[in-house]
Amino acid sequence: MKLKPLMTHEIGSLAKPSWRVKAFSGTPLNDHDIHEAKKWGERLRISDLDSLIEILSKKEGFSPADKEAILSFASLFATRLMESTGLDILWDGEQHRVEMYEYPIRQMTGFLFRGHVRSFDNKYYRKASCVDKPGFSRLFHVKEYEQISSITQHRVKIPVTGAYTLVDWSFDEYYIGAISPGEAAVRESLHHARSCFLTDVAKNVIYPNLQALCDRGAPFLQVDEPAATTKRGEIPEFISSLKTSIGDLAGKAFFSTHICFSDYTLLFPQLLELEGILDEVHFEYANRDTKELGVSAAKRTSYGILEHLRNTRFVVGLGVLDVHTDFIESKELVRDRILYACEIIKDPYRLFIAPDCGLRTRSWDVAHAKLCNLVEGRNLAAAALGIS
Amino acid sequence: MKIILPGPYPRSERQIQATRHFDRSRVSEDDLVKVRFEDARVLKELQQGFPYLSTAMFHWQDLMRPLVGIISEARVSHLKRFFETNSFWRVLEFQLSSRLNPEDLQSWIDTYLLADGLYTVQEPIIINLPFLFTFREYSTGLHLDAIASLLEKICHAVSKLPKGVLCFHEPALGCRAISEEDKRVATRFVEKLKGDLSIPVFIQTFYSPLEVADRSFLYDLAVDGIGIDFYANTLEDIMKHFPDSKVLLAGVISTHTTRVENPEKIGNFVEKMKKFLPEEKIYLSVNGVAELIPREVMDDKVRNLRMVI
Numbered sequence: 001m002k003l004k005p006l007m008t009h010e011i012g013s014l015a016k017p018s019w020r021v022k023a024f025s026g027t028p029l030n031d032h033d034i035h036e037a038k039k040w041g042e043r044l045r046i047s048d049l050d051s052l053i054e055i056l057s058k059k060e061g062f063s064p065a066d067k068e069a070i071l072s073f074a075s076l077f078a079t080r081l082m083e084s085t086g087l088d089i090l091w092d093g094e095q096h097r098v099e100m101y102e103y104p105i106r107q108m109t110g111f112l113f114r115g116h117v118r119s120f121d122n123k124y125y126r127k128a129s130c131v132d133k134p135g136f137s138r139l140f141h142v143k144e145y146e147q148i149s150s151i152t153q154h155r156v157k158i159p160v161t162g163a164y165t166l167v168d169w170s171f172d173e174y175y176i177g178a179i180s181p182g183e184a185a186v187r188e189s190l191h192h193a194r195s196c197f198l199t200d201v202a203k204n205v206i207y208p209n210l211q212a213l214c215d216r217g218a219p220f221l222q223v224d225e226p227a228a229t230t231k232r233g234e235i236p237e238f239i240s241s242l243k244t245s246i247g248d249l250a251g252k253a254f255f256s257t258h259i260c261f262s263d264y265t266l267l268f269p270q271l272l273e274l275e276g277i278l279d280e281v282h283f284e285y286a287n288r289d290t291k292e293l294g295v296s297a298a299k300r301t302s303y304g305i306l307e308h309l310r311n312t313r314f315v316v317g318l319g320v321l322d323v324h325t326d327f328i329e330s331k332e333l334v335r336d337r338i339l340y341a342c343e344i345i346k347d348p349y350r351l352f353i354a355p356d357c358g359l360r361t362r363s364w365d366v367a368h369a370k371l372c373n374l375v376e377g378r379n380l381a382a383a384a385l386g387i388s
Numbered sequence: 389m390k391i392i393l394p395g396p397y398p399r400s401e402r403q404i405q406a407t408r409h410f411d412r413s414r415v416s417e418d419d420l421v422k423v424r425f426e427d428a429r430v431l432k433e434l435q436q437g438f439p440y441l442s443t444a445m446f447h448w449q450d451l452m453r454p455l456v457g458i459i460s461e462a463r464v465s466h467l468k469r470f471f472e473t474n475s476f477w478r479v480l481e482f483q484l485s486s487r488l489n490p491e492d493l494q495s496w497i498d499t500y501l502l503a504d505g506l507y508t509v510q511e512p513i514i515i516n517l518p519f520l521f522t523f524r525e526y527s528t529g530l531h532l533d534a535i536a537s538l539l540e541k542i543c544h545a546v547s548k549l550p551k552g553v554l555c556f557h558e559p560a561l562g563c564r565a566i567s568e569e570d571k572r573v574a575t576r577f578v579e580k581l582k583g584d585l586s587i588p589v590f591i592q593t594f595y596s597p598l599e600v601a602d603r604s605f606l607y608d609l610a611v612d613g614i615g616i617d618f619y620a621n622t623l624e625d626i627m628k629h630f631p632d633s634k635v636l637l638a639g640v641i642s643t644h645t646t647r648v649e650n651p652e653k654i655g656n657f658v659e660k661m662k663k664f665l666p667e668e669k670i671y672l673s674v675n676g677v678a679e680l681i682p683r684e685v686m687d688d689k690v691r692n693l694r695m696v697i
Contacts, residue, residue, distance in 0.1 A: 114646045115401060115682025120467055120476035121449055122407050127682065129646045169474055173647040180653040181640040181675075182623030182660070187597060190619060190644075231472045261469075 005348035005387050006338060006378050007088045009317075011258055011282070012100070012159035012224065013358030014081070014093025014367055019056050020074035023067055028060040040364065044080040046073070071096060072147070079152050081364060085371035089155045089220055092148045094358070100161045100224055101169050102126055107140035108205055114171065129171035134201050139212045146216065157220035158213060159358075162257070163202035163241040164234075168227035172197055198237055202244035210245060214252045222256045222282075226357075229262040239270045246277050256280030256317060260357045261287065264305045275313045282317025284356035286337065287324060293336050300340040310344050319356035320377065321370045326362065328369045334377020339384060348387055353378045389658065389697040391438055391690070392637055392671045394514050394555040394592050394615065396445040396679040398686050403427045403446065421504055428503040434690055439671075440514045440553045443503040445679075450477040451518045451557055452526050454500045458493055458545070459538065461486045468526060471559050471595055473680060482529035488541040497546060512551040517542065519591060520574050521560035532570055536577040547585050553613075554581075555590040559676075561606065562596025562620070571605050578610045588612040594639055594676040597621055607631050615639060617675040623657070627664040636665055639675030641693060646685045654696045672697065 017040070019033040034056050041049035052073045055066050062070065078093035097103035102125070105111050110132035116124035141158055149156050175193035179186060210221055223245060228238045246255055255278050259267075264283050271281065288302035297304065309316050320337045321329055338353060345351055353374060359367040382388060399407070406423040409415040428444045435441050448454055450470070456462040461483040467476040498505065507513050518526070523535050530538065547554050560566070566574075582589060592615030593606065606614055607629060615637035616626050630636065638661065640654055654672070661670055672693055678686055 114685055115398075116404050117398070117680050117682060118475055120478070122411055124404050124408075171644070171646040173645055176645050176647060178647075178650040178653055179619070181618035181638070181642075181649075181657050182621065182626070184622055184624065186619055186622055227474065230469070230474065261467075 003349060004088070005385075006351055006353055006382055008353045008375055008378050009087060009089035009157055009220075010082060010091060010093075010371065011354055011356070011358050012091060012094055012222070013360035014078050014095070015360050015362060015364060016093075016095060017074055017077065017364070020070055020095065023056075023062050023070045026060070029056055030059070034059075040077055040081075044077060044084060046076060046080060075148060076151055079148060081368060082371070083152060083154055085368060086375035087154070087371060089157045090152070091157055091159060093360070094159065096144045096147075099125075099360075100159070100358075101166065104140060104161045104166060104205075105170070107138070108134055108136050110134040110174070111170065125169075127169065127171060129173045130167075130175065130197060131173050133174065134197075134205050136205055136209070139209055141209055142212050142216060145213055145218055149218075155219050157222055157256075158218055159222045159224050159258070160206065160209065160213075162223040162225040162228075163198055163206045163245050164238045165225050165227040166205075167194070167198045167201055167241075168230055194234075195237060198241050199244060202241040206245040207247050207249075210249055210253075214249050218253055220254045220256065222258055222280075224258050226258075226260050226262070228257075228259045229264070229266045232263075232266050235266055235270050239273050242274060243277060250277045254279045256282055256315075256352075258282045258317065258357070260284035260319070265308070268308050272312060278314065280315040280317045280352055281309065281312075282319065282352070282354060284319040286319050286322040286329070286356050289322075289337065291327065291329075291333065293330075293332055295336050295340045295343065297340075300337060303337070303340055303344070306341055306344040310346075315350050315352055316341065316345050317352045317354055320353055321355035321359075321374055323355050323357045323359050323361060326366045328366065329373055329377070331373045331376035331380055334374055335380035335384065338378060338381035342381070342385060348382070348385060389667055390671045391435075391693055391697065392440050392514070392673050393435065393438070393442040393678060393690065394590070394637070394673065395442075395516055395557060395677050396448055396451070397431055397442050398679045398681055398683040399446060400427050400430075400683045425504045425506060428506050432506060434687060440512050441507070443501060443507050443513050445500075445516060446503070447500050450526075451516060452477055452480050452523070454496070455542070456480060457500075458489050458496050458542070459486050460489045465528070470677075471563055473595075473677070475677075475680060477526050480527045482527055482538075484529065484534065486530065486538065488538065488545060490545065493545055501546060501549075509549045510551065511549075512553070513549060515546055515549065515552055515554050517546075517554065517556055519556035519558035519560075520577060521564060521566055521570065522558055525560055525564070532573045536573055540577065540581060543581055544584065547587055549587065551587075553588045553590060554585065555592055555615075556611075557592050557594075559593065559595050561593045561602050562598045566602075566605075575605075575609060582610045582612075588635075590615060590635070590637060592637060592639075592673075593617065594674075595620060598626070603629065607634075613637055613671070615673055618657070619644065619675050623660055627661070630664060632665060632669070635669045635671055636661070637671045637673040639673050641672070641674040641678070641686075641689045643674055643676035643678060643680050646681060648685070648688050648692045651692060651696045654693065658696070 074095040075092040082090035111128040590613035594617040613635035617639040
């Protein structure tokens with residue numbers, strides 16, 4: 001696969017347009033929703049926009065065929081948005097998915113949703129319990145991949161929620177059995193249950209789905225593991241689950257892992273066991289960085305973890321956009337973040353440039369502006385380095 | 389045998405929905421209050437016969453946030469993972485000059501401790517607060533002595549409930565390295581508090597195994613009750629030197645699984661426990677933050693426990 005220095009990519013999610021959300025939630029659309037569809041459709045030069053507007057003009061009571069069409073259009077819009085920013089590698093902003101946990105769990109067997117639990121503030125997520133050995137009835141990323149790769153000439157990168165995150169974000173009713181509180185080996189029993197749970201998800205669910213994507217020629221596969229460092233005593237289990245998930249597929253596609261908002265130091269040195277298996281390790285950095293220009297440690301306060309990655313063989317996925325704020329990073333700020341990273345990593349072919357995480361909490365206007373500046377910042381950095 | 393439910397209790401699906409609608413201005417505050425009140429009332433019924441009552445803490449986003457309402461020069465800041473869970477608290481930023489602000493205290497107590505008026509100060513309610521190390525973990529700007537001083541004043545202000553119990557939450561114990569000096573600060577803090585307050589003081593630990601040094605520190609604290617997570621600790625380790633003058637809040641309701649506890653296993657646990665402590669000193673409890681289990685499941689777990697006892 002021909003790569004270029006400082007390749008740019010997104011991470012996964014993009015906000016869903018209101019017309020896509022309401023069509024599926026059963027909330028009637030209003031004129032503003034349709035106006036937004038028209039506005040972005042024209043801006044992104046969506047072909048057959050009129051047929052979308054015709055469907056949306058019903059405002060409610062969408063048939064299954066209507067919903068299918070709306071979903072396809074949402075995916076098309078998001079893909080074209082990503083293309084318009086100049087990114088090298090892209091996805092459709094996960095328009096087909098509810099969100100990164102619920103979507104795969106819904107496709108899997110052996111899980112039942114039990115209700116909502118709090119994440120933070122008044123934000124809740126639907127949490128499932130494993131009630132039987134995890135499996136799946138049909139591959140759950142292939143159709144999505146085939147649809148998206150058919151509508152773009154760009155290289156696509158598919159985010160796949162990793163086994164460790166799926167397990168950590170789920171309850172376990174199956175493996176845990178009826179463990180007695182206070183029993184002599186209570187911790188060991190719980191640990192064993194969790195390890196079995198993790199191995200089964202990695203081997204029987206994630207691996208086959210990754211394999212199916214590889215078989216269909218998917219070039220870039222990103223295993224999302226935001227939960228990776230949640231439990232500091234389980235780093236070996238996390239590493240092992242990635243090894244099991246990728247297995248003998250290493251080298252058949254470009255594999256990356258995305259981890260965010262974590263204490264990355266906990267991953268070392270065990271992360272090095274994934275050299276030769278994982279190609280790219282992407283972390284979030286911009287969230288904790290200063291907004292000041294400069295190529296010094298004093299300005300680039302959150303990029304120190306790069307020292308741990310310096311002498312590895314990984315491509316470093318560099319988060320240069322803070323996804324939790326509407327602040328639009330200037331191209332100069334992006335440039336300086338990249339140049340600082342280059343001073344540490346040295347080889348620009350070992351740096352991929354991306355936002356910190358998915359952009360679903362930002363409006364499309366903000367996401368688009370940020371991503372455009374990411375690409376322009378990348379180009380400024382490339383020019384400063386004397387590379388194209 | 390008693391049951392106690394310290395800490396935040398999960399909201400019902402109906403309340404979660406109502407909160408979401410309120411945040412998006414789809415329902416009024418009155419509508420939200422009605423749903424929240426009813427939710428708390430159902431929980432109150434579930435706790436009939438319990439020695440101390442959880443007020444559910446539905447107004448609390450976490451154990452720290454509402455404190456900005458009664459502390460001057462305090463502001464809410466960034467998200468930080470709540471120990472090794474998939475939930476997040478917001479860090480509170482204080483200044484050295486941050487002080488308890490008594491002007492807003494009564495309305496704060498009415499809102500945050502008495503569940504929209506469902507409870508009165510005469511009822512045996514649980515007042516939940518973070519202990520020193522957890523407070524430090526989720527704040528900036530204050531060293532431990534200053535935290536102790538501030539918390540002491542908060543405790544005095546909110547503990548004028550003659551039949552209540554003050555319950556501190558301390559998941560940092562067993563999870564973080566606590567220096568001997570920090571332990572001394574904590575020890576002095578509790579001693580002073582116990583000297584001043586007339587209500588019992590409990591401290592709830594959870595999620596982590598407690599090593600010998602942690603247990604020793606915990607058992608020597610001048611608290612009236614100690615909460616232990618029995619899915620992170622063995623009965624043998626904990627009870628060997630557990631002080632028989634103190635109440636044990638035995639964390640046997642697991643907040644890690646939606647599987648309802650096996651009544652026989654809980655019963656066996658209780659029988660083993662009775663060899664170490666008289667029954668009146670054993671309170672069955674949760675092993676962590678109840679709020680991290682969906683409401684329906686949590687209610688089932690509590691009902692199940694009621695049947696065991």
